[in-house]
Amino acid sequence: xxxxxxxxxxxxxxxxxxxxxxxxxAVTVQTAGGKIVMTIDGNLKMTGLAIDDELLxxxxxxxxxxxxxxxxxxxxxxxxRIMAMKMKEMGGLPNIPGLS
Numbered sequence: 001x002x003x004x005x006x007x008x009x010x011x012x013x014x015x016x017x018x019x020x021x022x023x024x025x026a027v028t029v030q031t032a033g034g035k036i037v038m039t040i041d042g043n044l045k046m047t048g049l050a051i052d053d054e055l056l057x058x059x060x061x062x063x064x065x066x067x068x069x070x071x072x073x074x075x076x077x078x079x080x081r082i083m084a085m086k087m088k089e090m091g092g093l094p095n096i097p098g099l100s
Contacts, residue, residue, distance in 0.1 A: 014090060019043060021086055027078040031067045038071040040079050042086070046072075 022042030030037045035055050039048035055064040 018086060018090055021090075022083060025079070025082050025086070027075050027082065029071050029074045029078065031071050031074075036064075036067040036071045038068075038075050040072075040075040042079060042082055044076070044079060 025042035026039055026047065027041075028037065028039040028048070035052040037048070037050040038046065041047050049068075051064065051068075054060065055067060
């Protein structure tokens with residue numbers, strides 16, 4: 001029973017350490033044409049968003065929505081790769097194809 005509690009405490013400590021390391025990471029992406037620039041940190045928190053004035057008019061609403069979605073998806077993919085590599089470095093994941 002005590003062994004299980006120690007394992008839980010160790011896992012919790014490792015998770016906090018990973019979260020701290022991920023907070024130091026950030027990814028900035030830019031849509032084609034540079035109309036949207038988005039920054040997301042390693043904890044998946046958006047820390048920056050810049051939108052070109054041209055996209056702020058009502059006639060460009062759909063274009064703006066698509067550009068934000070595109071930037072967000074791109075940023076998430078890049079952050080997820082960083083997260084996986086950090087977890088692997090900490091011994092939290094086995095070898096993952098494509099990350100070596």
